[in-house]
Amino acid sequence: MMEKPHVEVKGLTVTARNAAGERFPIVSGIDFALQRGEVLALIGESGSGKTTIALTLLGHARPGATIAGGSIRVGDAEITTLDRSALAELRGNRIAYIAQSAASAFNPSRTIMDQVIEPAMIHGLMPRATAEAKAVDLFRALALPFPDTIGTRYPHQLSGGQLQRLMAAMALITDPELVILDEPTTALDVTTQIEVLRAFKAVVLERGATAIYVSHDLAVVAQMADQIVVLSQGRIREAGAAAQILHAPADDYTRTLMAAARPAIRPTPVKVALPAAAPLLEIRNVTAGYGRIGKDGLPRVPVLRDINLTIERGGTLGVIGESGSGKSTIARVIAGLLPPASGQVLLDGEPLPPGLDGRSREQFRRIQLVFQNADTALNPAHSVGQILARPLAFYAGLKGNAAHLRVLELLDLIRLPASLIDRNIGGLSGGQKQRVNLARALAADPQIILCDEVTSALDTVVGAAILELMAELRRELGIATMFISHDISTVRAICDDILVLYSGTMVETGPRTAFATAPFHPYTNLLIGSVPEMRAGWLEESHAGAAPPPIGAAGDHPDLCRFLPRCAARVDGLCNITPPPRHGLDKGSAGASRILCHHGDESLIAS
Numbered sequence: 001m002m003e004k005p006h007v008e009v010k011g012l013t014v015t016a017r018n019a020a021g022e023r024f025p026i027v028s029g030i031d032f033a034l035q036r037g038e039v040l041a042l043i044g045e046s047g048s049g050k051t052t053i054a055l056t057l058l059g060h061a062r063p064g065a066t067i068a069g070g071s072i073r074v075g076d077a078e079i080t081t082l083d084r085s086a087l088a089e090l091r092g093n094r095i096a097y098i099a100q101s102a103a104s105a106f107n108p109s110r111t112i113m114d115q116v117i118e119p120a121m122i123h124g125l126m127p128r129a130t131a132e133a134k135a136v137d138l139f140r141a142l143a144l145p146f147p148d149t150i151g152t153r154y155p156h157q158l159s160g161g162q163l164q165r166l167m168a169a170m171a172l173i174t175d176p177e178l179v180i181l182d183e184p185t186t187a188l189d190v191t192t193q194i195e196v197l198r199a200f201k202a203v204v205l206e207r208g209a210t211a212i213y214v215s216h217d218l219a220v221v222a223q224m225a226d227q228i229v230v231l232s233q234g235r236i237r238e239a240g241a242a243a244q245i246l247h248a249p250a251d252d253y254t255r256t257l258m259a260a261a262r263p264a265i266r267p268t269p270v271k272v273a274l275p276a277a278a279p280l281l282e283i284r285n286v287t288a289g290y291g292r293i294g295k296d297g298l299p300r301v302p303v304l305r306d307i308n309l310t311i312e313r314g315g316t317l318g319v320i321g322e323s324g325s326g327k328s329t330i331a332r333v334i335a336g337l338l339p340p341a342s343g344q345v346l347l348d349g350e351p352l353p354p355g356l357d358g359r360s361r362e363q364f365r366r367i368q369l370v371f372q373n374a375d376t377a378l379n380p381a382h383s384v385g386q387i388l389a390r391p392l393a394f395y396a397g398l399k400g401n402a403a404h405l406r407v408l409e410l411l412d413l414i415r416l417p418a419s420l421i422d423r424n425i426g427g428l429s430g431g432q433k434q435r436v437n438l439a440r441a442l443a444a445d446p447q448i449i450l451c452d453e454v455t456s457a458l459d460t461v462v463g464a465a466i467l468e469l470m471a472e473l474r475r476e477l478g479i480a481t482m483f484i485s486h487d488i489s490t491v492r493a494i495c496d497d498i499l500v501l502y503s504g505t506m507v508e509t510g511p512r513t514a515f516a517t518a519p520f521h522p523y524t525n526l527l528i529g530s531v532p533e534m535r536a537g538w539l540e541e542s543h544a545g546a547a548p549p550p551i552g553a554a555g556d557h558p559d560l561c562r563f564l565p566r567c568a569a570r571v572d573g574l575c576n577i578t579p580p581p582r583h584g585l586d587k588g589s590a591g592a593s594r595i596l597c598h599h600g601d602e603s604l605i606a607s
Contacts, residue, residue, distance in 0.1 A: 005033035006210050007040075007057070007178060011070035014052055014061055014234075026065065027052050027234040034227070036177075039204065039211040041221040041242070043257065044231035046430055046459045050214045053231070054180045057212065058095055059087040074178050092119040096171035100183040102163035106155040113151030116170045125174055138169040141206065142199040160323065161192035165199050172203060179204065182214045189322040189486045190530040194544055197223055197532075201539065216459035218261045219532035222246050223539040230254045246534055260464040261534065278349025279310040280480050281334065281367075281448055286343030288333050289504075299341050303329045304504045307343070311448065311497075314478045318495030318512070320488050320527065326504040327484045331450040334482070335369045347447075365395045368441035372453035374433035380426035384411070384436055387425065391443040410439045415469060431462035435469065442473070448480040455490070467494055488527045492516070500524050503562040510585075510593025517587055519604035521595040522569045551576050561596070569607035574598055 012030035015023045027049040034040050042050040052062070059079045061067050072079040074095060082090065091097075096119070099105050106115055116138075117131040126134070132151070139147035142165040155163060164184055171179055181200065185193040201224060204211050213224050221228060221242070228245040230238040230253065238251040249255050286307040291300025304326045311317045319327050332338040334345055339354035346352065347366060353359050371377040378387055388407045392398040398406055408418050414435040425433060434454060441449050451470070455463035471494060473479060485491050491498055492515050500508040500523065508521040520528065529544035551572045554560055559579035564570055575598055584592045585601055599607065 003035060006036040006038075006075060007034040007212075008073045009033070009053075009057075009070065012053065012056060012067070012072060013069035014049075014056060014065055015068040016065045023066075023068075025068070025234060027056075029235060030070070031236070032227070032229050032239060034210050034212075036210055037205075037208045038226045039213055039224050040227045040229065041213045041215060041225035042229050042231060043215055043218060043221055044237075045216060045257075045461050047233070048231040049234040050216075050231055051182055052234075054097075054182055054212050054214050057178065057180060058091050058097060060091075089123070092171075093123045093125070093174045094176055095178045096174065096176040096180070098167050098171045098179065098181045098184050100186055102167045103155070103160060105167055106163060108155050110154075111151060112153055112155065112158070112166055116151065116166060117173060119170060120173045123174060131173065135169060135173060138172055138203070139166075141203050142166075142169055143195065144169075159192070161188055161196055164188065164192075164196050168200060168203065172207065172209075175207065176209060179209045179211045180214070181211060183216070185220060186215070186217070190488070191322055191526060191545060193220070194530045194532070194539070194542065197539055200224070216257075216461075217532075218246065218257060218460070219534045222534050222536055223532055230257070242536060246536075257461060258534070260461045278346070280313045280315070280348060281311040281482075282346040282349075283307055283309045283330070283334070284344045284346065286330075286333060286340045286345070288329060288338055288340040288343075290338075293341050297342060302341075302504065304333070304340075307506060309499055309506075309509070311480050311482060313447070314474065314480055315497065316474065316481045316483060316495045318491030318498045319482060319484045319501060320486060320491050320498065321501035322486060324503075325501040327486075327501055328452050329504075330501075331369055331452050331482065331484060334450060335367055336364075337369075361395065365444045366447045367450065368444050368446040368448070369450045370437055370441050370452065370454055372456060374430070374437040377437055378425045378433060378440075380424065383422050383424055384416075384428075385421040387436060388439055388443050391440055395444045406443070410443055413442060413473065414439045429462075430458055431465060434458060434462075434466055438466075438470070438473075442477075442479075446479060448482065450482045450484070452484045453486070454483075456485070456487070470494075487531075488515075488524075489531050500527070505562050505596065507563065507597070508593055508595045514585070514587050514593035519585055519587075519599075519601050520593075521597055522567045522599075522604070522607075523563045524595075526566070526568075561598075569599055569604065571598065 009030055009032050012027060013025055014027040016026050017023055030053055032040060042053060044050055056067055056072055057074060059082060067080060077090060113132060113135060116135045120126055120131040135151060136147050139150055144150055144162060144165055185196050188196060215221050225242045228242050229236055232253050237253045238245060238249060245254060249258060286304060288304045289299030289302040293299055307330060319330060321327050329338060333340050336356045336359050344351050352363060385407050388410055389403045392403045392406055407421060411418055416432060416435055455466050474481060483491060483495055492512055495512055497511055498515050499506060502523045508524045526544055529542065532538055546568060548566060548568050548570055551570055554564060554576040557579055561575055561580045564575055580597050582594055582596050584594050586592055
């Protein structure tokens with residue numbers, strides 16, 4: 001006789017009220033069951049109902065929504081029949097929730113330890129000393145640094161990946177029987193994501209917890225899930241064992257998700273030989289950072305050191321690296337938002353004034369910056385038409401009917417219906433907002449657009465659509481693009497040239513063909529090796545982020561390799577004593593790249 005499922009959802013329906021006051025279903029007919037210790041993934045685009053379903057397991061519906069039908073059983077508890085006090089006893093105790101943004105989940109004024117043990121204290125499960133000892137054990141199991149003392153620190157003193165793991169410790173302190181993980185690695189770099197995934201998987205397995213994993217990233221889901229439920233517009237499109245969904249999907253929508261998960265490599269445009277001319281954009285020997293410039297010529301907080309790059313007319317440069325590597329600072333320097341401490345930015349061979357004050361309106365027009373988060377970049381109280389009309393008036397002097405017609409042209413250009421012209425930004429989806437964000441930059445008729453992580457906040461399918469749109473705009477308008485990202489698979493698919501940044505230093509540059517075959521700089525190799533593959537078992541096989549070989553103390557030369565503490569190919573007596581040279585890697589027909597490293601082709605391949 002088959003064991004009774006630990007978690008069982010039958011006929012779940014969640015309704016909301018529309019503007020006319022009528023109730024309509026946002027989730028309907030949801031059925032799934034989980035045995036104890038299994039992990040179920042809920043996947044789909046934004047708005048598909050993933051989080052709505054996950055929250056019902058806590059007996060919770062968002063404001064304006066109601067659990068209108070069906071049954072939700074966790075262990076011996078029928079969630080839909082519990083009153084408020086019974087639900088309060090369940091939440092954070094038997095059922096734990098790990099949210100997407102750890103940074104916003106922690107109180108900045110309280111220590112980590114106080115917050116991690118709080119669920120155990122609220123539910124009176126153990127004495128404080130026992131809870132603190134258990135928290136330290138969890139910190140160790142989650143591979144957090146300095147597990148004995150990290151609890152004395154405050155949230156602002158820790159990285160995003162560390163906070164995400166600490167949120168898991170907070171969820172697991174009560175030994176919950178069900179853990180809900182809601183996009184817990186979406187906001188993380190690929191290298192941090194792999195560490196967090198390893199930690200989550202080990203702890204969930206070790207404690208035998210049942211888990212619901214909400215995500216839009218199929219490759220991440222492949223590492224965690226036993227079962228997958230594919231959702232679209234509040235309904236199940238396909239459900240089954242993870243291996244079947246990933247490798248033999250039966251539904252067309254699932255296949256669409258699979259195709260969007262890894263962007264196809266675009267053919268490199270054939271560049272027509274033109275008379276020699278200055279590049280459209282050039283950065284020469286730029287050093288930049290924050291704070292007062294010291295006697296050594298460096299800012300108090302140096303971010304970029306000795307950056308050199310060029311972007312040709314119509315070209316696309318990808319800039320990749322982890323959070324804090326200086327990617328966005330390059331865009332800020334080019335846009336004039338941050339004057340460099342030294343070096344120059346040239347447009348069409350002419351040096352640009354370093355800061356905003358010296359630049360002309362024409363120079364502003366030619367370089368446009370598209371920010372990562374359209375929610376904060378666009379005024380939610382303004383309509384689409386108002387937002388697009390402002391740059392038209394500022395740069396081109398267009399008003400009245402001429403501006404209205406140009407706004408309609410821009411909406412057509414970004415593939416949005418003209419009917420949205422009077423819609424407030426707050427009423428648009430994430431993908432629609434990002435298109436408007438892009439259209440606002442296009443309204444200036446720029447020569448180059450700086451795109452700062454423009455797809456990182458979007459789900460896979462919407463992000464792929466934005467990338468496709470940008471490729472079309474580049475073909476139609478000939479606009480050059482700098483594409484800033486931490487996702488090397490995306491950059492390799494869409495960019496002509498790639499620059500890899502680590503801690504403000506260029507560690508590898510070259511054409512994208514050179515990034516298709518080894519050898520790579522050790523840091524580039526880590527980035528490539530940290531992108532999950534769409535198959536179970538990859539996480540266990542991957543060596544990305546493995547401990548580097550032991551090495552002696554580093555010398556005091558300021559130009560030593562910054563990747564030294566993490567480098568798997570470091571050489572004692574060389575890398576920790578002598579600054580690395582910049583030299584070429586010959587990859588044959590793939591095209592050469594230049595790296596900042598002591599190693600050459602043969603020693604990199606051997607290592």
